[in-house]
Amino acid sequence: MGRGQPQTAHLLRRGGFGVSPDDLRAFDRFAPSGVVEYLLNVDRQPDDVDSKIGQSAYVSVTTRGGQFSPNTNIEDARQRWLFRMVHTTRPLQEKMALFWHNHFATAYSKLAGTFPAVQATKMLALVEGELPGPRGQLELFRAMGLGSFRDMLIEVARDPAMLVWLDGRVNTRLRPQENFGREVMELFTFGLGNYVEQDVYAAARVFTGWNLRLAGGADALQPTAYYEFVYNANQHETSEKTFTFPIYSDGGKTIPARTASEGMQDGIDFLTALATHPNTARRLVRKLWDFFVSEVNQPDDEFVDNAARIYLQYDTQIKPVLAYILRSSAFLDPANWYTRYSWPVEFVVRAIKEVGWNGFSVDAARTPMINMGQTLFEPPDVAGWSLGQNWFSSGAMLARMNFAAMLAANQRFNLARDAADAKSSPEDFVSYFIDRFTASEFDAEPYSDLQAYVATGGAWTGSAAQLQAKAAGLTRLIVGSSEYQFI
Amino acid sequence: MHVSRRSFIRGGISAFTVTLAAPEFLCDLARAQGARSRNLVVLYLAGGNDSLNTVVPYRDPFYYSRRPTIAVPAANILQIGTDTAGNALGLHPRLTGLRDIFNQGRLAIIQRSGYANSSRSHFQGADIWNTADPSSPSSMGWLGRFLETVPRDPLVAFTTTRDLPRALMSRSVSVPSIPDARVYSFASPNIGDEAVNERAAATRIASHVPVDRPQLAFVNASARAALDTLDRVATFANYTGTVTYPNNGLAQALRTVAGSIVRGLGTRVYWVQTGGFDTHAGEGLQGGGAYATLMSTFNDGVLAFYNDLRNQGLLSDTLILQFSEFSRRISENGSGGTDHGAAGIMMAVGGGVRGGIYGSAPSLEPNPANPTLENNGGDVRYETDFRSVYAKVLDGWFGANSISVLGGDFRAGGPAIV
Numbered sequence: 001m002g003r004g005q006p007q008t009a010h011l012l013r014r015g016g017f018g019v020s021p022d023d024l025r026a027f028d029r030f031a032p033s034g035v036v037e038y039l040l041n042v043d044r045q046p047d048d049v050d051s052k053i054g055q056s057a058y059v060s061v062t063t064r065g066g067q068f069s070p071n072t073n074i075e076d077a078r079q080r081w082l083f084r085m086v087h088t089t090r091p092l093q094e095k096m097a098l099f100w101h102n103h104f105a106t107a108y109s110k111l112a113g114t115f116p117a118v119q120a121t122k123m124l125a126l127v128e129g130e131l132p133g134p135r136g137q138l139e140l141f142r143a144m145g146l147g148s149f150r151d152m153l154i155e156v157a158r159d160p161a162m163l164v165w166l167d168g169r170v171n172t173r174l175r176p177q178e179n180f181g182r183e184v185m186e187l188f189t190f191g192l193g194n195y196v197e198q199d200v201y202a203a204a205r206v207f208t209g210w211n212l213r214l215a216g217g218a219d220a221l222q223p224t225a226y227y228e229f230v231y232n233a234n235q236h237e238t239s240e241k242t243f244t245f246p247i248y249s250d251g252g253k254t255i256p257a258r259t260a261s262e263g264m265q266d267g268i269d270f271l272t273a274l275a276t277h278p279n280t281a282r283r284l285v286r287k288l289w290d291f292f293v294s295e296v297n298q299p300d301d302e303f304v305d306n307a308a309r310i311y312l313q314y315d316t317q318i319k320p321v322l323a324y325i326l327r328s329s330a331f332l333d334p335a336n337w338y339t340r341y342s343w344p345v346e347f348v349v350r351a352i353k354e355v356g357w358n359g360f361s362v363d364a365a366r367t368p369m370i371n372m373g374q375t376l377f378e379p380p381d382v383a384g385w386s387l388g389q390n391w392f393s394s395g396a397m398l399a400r401m402n403f404a405a406m407l408a409a410n411q412r413f414n415l416a417r418d419a420a421d422a423k424s425s426p427e428d429f430v431s432y433f434i435d436r437f438t439a440s441e442f443d444a445e446p447y448s449d450l451q452a453y454v455a456t457g458g459a460w461t462g463s464a465a466q467l468q469a470k471a472a473g474l475t476r477l478i479v480g481s482s483e484y485q486f487i
Numbered sequence: 488m489h490v491s492r493r494s495f496i497r498g499g500i501s502a503f504t505v506t507l508a509a510p511e512f513l514c515d516l517a518r519a520q521g522a523r524s525r526n527l528v529v530l531y532l533a534g535g536n537d538s539l540n541t542v543v544p545y546r547d548p549f550y551y552s553r554r555p556t557i558a559v560p561a562a563n564i565l566q567i568g569t570d571t572a573g574n575a576l577g578l579h580p581r582l583t584g585l586r587d588i589f590n591q592g593r594l595a596i597i598q599r600s601g602y603a604n605s606s607r608s609h610f611q612g613a614d615i616w617n618t619a620d621p622s623s624p625s626s627m628g629w630l631g632r633f634l635e636t637v638p639r640d641p642l643v644a645f646t647t648t649r650d651l652p653r654a655l656m657s658r659s660v661s662v663p664s665i666p667d668a669r670v671y672s673f674a675s676p677n678i679g680d681e682a683v684n685e686r687a688a689a690t691r692i693a694s695h696v697p698v699d700r701p702q703l704a705f706v707n708a709s710a711r712a713a714l715d716t717l718d719r720v721a722t723f724a725n726y727t728g729t730v731t732y733p734n735n736g737l738a739q740a741l742r743t744v745a746g747s748i749v750r751g752l753g754t755r756v757y758w759v760q761t762g763g764f765d766t767h768a769g770e771g772l773q774g775g776g777a778y779a780t781l782m783s784t785f786n787d788g789v790l791a792f793y794n795d796l797r798n799q800g801l802l803s804d805t806l807i808l809q810f811s812e813f814s815r816r817i818s819e820n821g822s823g824g825t826d827h828g829a830a831g832i833m834m835a836v837g838g839g840v841r842g843g844i845y846g847s848a849p850s851l852e853p854n855p856a857n858p859t860l861e862n863n864g865g866d867v868r869y870e871t872d873f874r875s876v877y878a879k880v881l882d883g884w885f886g887a888n889s890i891s892v893l894g895g896d897f898r899a900g901g902p903a904i905v
């Protein structure tokens with residue numbers, strides 16, 4: 001049972017969340033270019049992963065108090081999201097949703113401190129149609145994450161979760177509130193060095209009146225009630241706003257004074273300017289490079305220029321940029337494989353897919369992920385999680401090792417059964433697990449450490465008890481190894 | 488100029504040196520010496536603490552005129568005296584424990600700490616405070632650079648946060664994060680001898696330092712640090728203390744630190760932090776509401792920790808240094824909160840602290856000639872460079888060489904807090 005083409009595994013680790021051994025065999029019939037096509041053309045796969053929740057062939061979810069309520073209970077929303085990452089047939093869509101969640105980092109706890117928990121969860125996770133109200137922020141990322149960044153940015157500015165998170169809902173004509181205006185420039189688009197404090201004051205005034213209101217009934221505790229965007233014209237500051245960078249294609253830096261009823265256009269103009277600014281293009285390209293290609297090696301200028309040009313040429317569409325990235329020689333270059341540190345959620349999902357999930361619930365990953373430093377829907381602040389080496393404090397590494405142990409214990413019978421063909425010798429046994437789990441390469445010394453481990457505890461008999469113990473132990477050692485922490 | 492985290496990591500890893508574990512005897516020696524040696528507890532209030540509501544210039548009329556709804560009424564202030572410029576000051580009403588500590592002479596308040604061209608970005612601001620380099624935040628943290636000068640020990644420092652703060656990042660010293668000592672243990676899918684064999688194998692596998700694969704070496708170092716420290720952490724995992732610690736994250740983290748100190752782990756630097764200080768809106772009427780809750784969390788945690796150590800005669804070796812990445816605008820905004828500002832308060836607490844009020848309070852009058860303000864009278868201008876406080880801690884508390892650690896001589900103007 002081989003790994004299949006290593007390039008395919010690399011594509012599916014980066015473009016998705018990894019691949020189970022069975023699925024990897026299925027992908028063997030594709031050339032790598034076919035895998036890229038599969039990843040990019042998400043619409044060719046059905047969007048039905050949610051309908052699999054609860055079916056026996058899939059990873060389980062844990063329900064508390066009877067009902068699974070991912071639209072109104074945040075722990076169930078987290079489980080649903082993990083389930084999607086494990087079983088999606090649209091991996092790039094889910095991967096980009098995670099990317100945007102980190103980019104527009106919005107945390108549940110502030111929302112739940114402001115509104116009832118049921119509303120806070122709906123704001124982040126509601127699937128449109130399952131309850132009254134607009135889609136949650138995650139669904140916005142799933143629907144728009146590969147499309148126009150400009151359009152998505154405008155929807156994010158109107159998103160109820162974001163309006164609570166960055167205090168947009170208290171941004172009014174008489175007392176402008178700077179939080180969103182600052183962060184939309186500093187973090188969501190072109191970044192520090194492209195604006196000054198005066199721009200922040202002006203940006204705050206642009207978004208005055210962008211607010212939310214309760215609808216679907218007056219009782220926010222009811223799951224049928226919801227919050228939706230509303231533009232309060234009487235709260236909009238209507239004077240002109242001047243910036244230090246161009247807003248309009250003729251180079252104009254001033255948003256003109258408008259009537260209050262037309263004032264929402266200020267925000268559209270401003271966000272369009274930000275989304276189409278060349279430095280936004282470059283900054284997004286660099287973030288996508290770091291996420292998809294390498295955290296260790298930098299892109300050369302030509303790559304950034306090309307990708308930024310594509311972004312602007314295609315009216316800020318993300319999919320053409322991803323197509324450029326996934327087809328680039330840099331991405332396909334083996335020197336860039338395994339040069340990104342896996343996020344806790346990526347580690348957990350890939351481990352589940354590779355080790356197996358029979359009888360395992362995604363809820364078991366909840367506390368380990370907290371200890372690894374990542375809780376979905378709860379980034380530490382609006383800048384998102386600290387990536388790369390920052391994931392690997394010793395306590396977090398211990399949490400990864402211990403998660404590997406838990407998963408290995410849970411799947412010991414299946415692992416031993418799957419490895420039965422390789423039970424004739426300890427060397428074959430180790431070899432089977434090295435092939436099965438897509439860790440980065442083990443050097444000679446750690447490889448012999450694994451073999452030495454298999455040899456402990458007595459002669460090799462291939463008995464069921466021994467196979468289960470060693471299968472679980474090897475799985476724990478490989479999945480918990482440093483080599484496995486890279487994607 | 489802003490240096491991104493990305494370039495920091497690349498710079499750091501290419502300079503990664505091989506040696507992680509000092510020879511055994513040095514570790515033991517360090518532990519023997521360190522069992523009761525001086526330690527530093529850094530307490531970071533994350534989000535930008537509104538210092539003007541922490542230490543209040545309650546006789547300045549502009550405090551009330553510029554903060555019509557959120558200013559703390561003078562009648563509620565816990566008075567602590569005047570500074571050298573004659574400004575009357577008092578603490579927020581919830582800081583009763585700190586007031587007691589102040590009266591014992593063990594709380595130093597450093598006013599108007601900061602630096603020129605103060606950043607109003609959380610991330611850049613925090614980076615600057617963490618690296619002590621406003622002009623170009625360098626890769627490593629100021630405490631990380633200090634730790635490189637002391638004998639190696641996997642527990643020479645630890646953080647109670649899940650993320651490693653940049654202040655503790657260093658090229659060669661691995662600092663564990665121990666958010667909850669009770670779960671800091673090794674799990675195995677097997678039991679008995681098999682589990683022992685597994686742990687030994689895991690330790691061996693993580694022991695390799697492949698010089699041609701520096702990223703892998705880095706993660707191995709983390710794994711190694713975790714494994715090395717498991718048994719030692721277990722010695723204080725169930726520490727409960729001689730006082731009742733409040734049931735919140737900050738107090739629990741301080742209790743973990745107290746346990747480590749009491750059990751003589753030899754740790755030199757601890758990091759604790761608590762968040763929620765980014766009070767853009769709804770800060771609380773008259774110092775109440777959300778801000779009062781923040782002050783209670785801060786006060787009650789520090790007081791419990793202080794009393795716990797004092798009860799056991801361990802206060803003289805411990806220094807708490809509190810900071811925040813910036814303070815906030817003098818005038819309240821229209822949402823009953825405050826936006827990002829500039830200079831603010833640092834505090835030092837401990838048995839060796841020379842308590843008192845250092846520096847001078849700002850005058851809050853928005854007059855262009857007022858030298859204590861900046862940004863058109865919108866923010867407080869710094870008076871004491873935060874690096875001089877760091878220098879004082881490094882030189883005066885640890886007996887280290889602040890010029891070398893901070894990359895410059897910042898001793899001038901440093902408050903004589905220790």
